[in-house]
Amino acid sequence: MTTQWIGVDVSKKHLDVAARPSALHARFSNDEEGMRSVVKWLTQFAGCHVVMEPTGGYERHLTRVLLEAGIAFSVVNARQIRDFAKATGKLAKTDKIDAHVIAHFGEAIQPEVRTLPDDATAEIEALLQRRRQLVDMRTMETNRRQLASAPIKSRIDVSVKFIGEQIDELDRELSDRIRKSPRWREHEDLLTSAPGVGSITARTLTAMLPELGTLNRKQIAALVGLAPFNSDSGDCTGKRHIRGGRAPVRSVLYMAAVSASRHNPLISSFYDRLISKGKAPKVALTACMRKLLVILNAMVRSKTPWHLVAQNA
Numbered sequence: 001m002t003t004q005w006i007g008v009d010v011s012k013k014h015l016d017v018a019a020r021p022s023a024l025h026a027r028f029s030n031d032e033e034g035m036r037s038v039v040k041w042l043t044q045f046a047g048c049h050v051v052m053e054p055t056g057g058y059e060r061h062l063t064r065v066l067l068e069a070g071i072a073f074s075v076v077n078a079r080q081i082r083d084f085a086k087a088t089g090k091l092a093k094t095d096k097i098d099a100h101v102i103a104h105f106g107e108a109i110q111p112e113v114r115t116l117p118d119d120a121t122a123e124i125e126a127l128l129q130r131r132r133q134l135v136d137m138r139t140m141e142t143n144r145r146q147l148a149s150a151p152i153k154s155r156i157d158v159s160v161k162f163i164g165e166q167i168d169e170l171d172r173e174l175s176d177r178i179r180k181s182p183r184w185r186e187h188e189d190l191l192t193s194a195p196g197v198g199s200i201t202a203r204t205l206t207a208m209l210p211e212l213g214t215l216n217r218k219q220i221a222a223l224v225g226l227a228p229f230n231s232d233s234g235d236c237t238g239k240r241h242i243r244g245g246r247a248p249v250r251s252v253l254y255m256a257a258v259s260a261s262r263h264n265p266l267i268s269s270f271y272d273r274l275i276s277k278g279k280a281p282k283v284a285l286t287a288c289m290r291k292l293l294v295i296l297n298a299m300v301r302s303k304t305p306w307h308l309v310a311q312n313a
Contacts, residue, residue, distance in 0.1 A: 004045040007102030008038075008052040009095045010059045017041065018099035019048070020107045025096055030058065035065045042071060049113070051106035053078040067116050074111040081105050117210060124177055124184075125207040131170045131200075132248065138163045174203060191296060194306040196260025196267065201252040205296065209249050213300030220297045224249050226290040250289070257288040266310055267292060 002021065009016040015028045015038055026041055028034035042048050050066055050073040052059050059075065066073045084105045090097065117125065138160055145156045178184045178199075184206065191202035205212055211223060221227040225245015260267035267288050274284040299309055 002047075004048040005103045005106035006042065006045075006048050006050040007099045007104070007106060008050055008059075008062070009098040009102060010052055010055045010062065011095065012058055014095065015062065016095040016099040018096070018103045019045070020100070020103040023100075025099065027095075030062075035062055038062070039065060039069045039071065042069075048072070049074070049106060049110075051076055051102050051111060053081055053102065063114075063116060072113045074106070074114050076102075076105065076109075076111050080109075084108070117207070120177070120181065120184075121207055121210070124174065124203065127170055127174055127177075128200075128204055128207055129248070131167060131174075132251075134163050134167050134170070138167070175199070178203070187300070190299060190303065190305060194260070194292070194296060194299070195264035196256045196258075196292070197296070198256070198259075201256045204249060204252045208246060212297055215297065217294045217297065220293060221290050224253070224293060226250065226253075226286065226293060253289045253293055254285070257285050257292055260292055261285065261288055266295075 004022060005020045007018045007020070009018075011030065013030055015030050015034055016025070017028065017038060018025045022045075028037045028041075042050070048071065050071060052062070052073070052075055054075055054077075063073060063075065081102055085091075085101045088101075088104065090101050116122070141156050141160050141163065145153055145160075148156055178188055184203075187206050188199060188202045191197050191205060192199060209220075209224065211220065215223065218227065223245060225247070257267065261271040261284075262268060270291055271284050271288050274287055275281065279287070295306075295309060298304070299306065
């Protein structure tokens with residue numbers, strides 16, 4: 001039985017669907033009726049695997065519909081698909097072409113099937129995402145205040161106060177949800193036992209990195225985007241760099257690493273050692289992020305709190 005690889009180009013109004021190797025194509029509306037039609041269209045294949053890009057949330061409802069219908073799917077980093085399109089010479093861009101490129105990518109790369117988080121995890125992830133948006137908004141308003149005239153500053157102050165109240169309300173709701181879930185509460189207590197890791201970092205890791213504790217050190221670093229890539233050619237050795245991965249997770253790990261480099265003896269000594277070897281502070285902090293993540297991964301796998309890990313380090 002030949003698997004049909006289905007590429008879906010998701011936009012606000014439409015779902016362009018293409019299949020390989022059959023080369024079929026169809027367009028549906030991005031609404032309840034359209035998604036049901038997509039599932040019906042897919043029944044013509046004995047076996048299929050749907051591949052799509054993340055599109056700021058427009059794809060989420062479709063993934064739920066596919067999961068309920070028992071259809072395998074993957075959500076793939078858009079940069080990978082763009083690079084694949086360039087490598088195969090697909091420079092033109094339309095919704096139909098994009099759908100065929102995504103299907104071709106699926107057929108060639110065969111990405112792993114993705115599962116969705118349970119409802120409670122999805123709700124906490126949504127709350128964390130909204131909190132991150134509000135924090136960004138508050139930062140932008142605070143930056144604007146520095147150059148604003150006096151009448152505008154007072155208005156910005158009102159805006160900053162309102163955003164702060166919204167953040168506080170979200171924090172209370174998040175805390176309430178954590179307290180009501182023994183699994184989440186145990187997970188947060190374990191992660192926050194590490195100096196430098198606060199509740200927001202712990203909640204983000206739990207909601208947006210469910211693989212924590214199930215992968216080895218190299219796999220978890222690569223998944224988050226903290227595995228250094230070589231940049232060598234011939235006799236020239238270039239600088240290592242990181243790319244890809246899960247940006248929201250990296251953001252909270254960065255803040256945790258900054259705090260841990262000052263208050264966590266294990267991480268701070270590691271940071272100081274790198275600086276003494278001539279590493280740039282940014283490079284040293286990135287290494288601290290990776291080391292902290294690897295330790296947290298081991299803690300979750302073995303259910304061992306930080307003080308026991310530090311004793312054996």
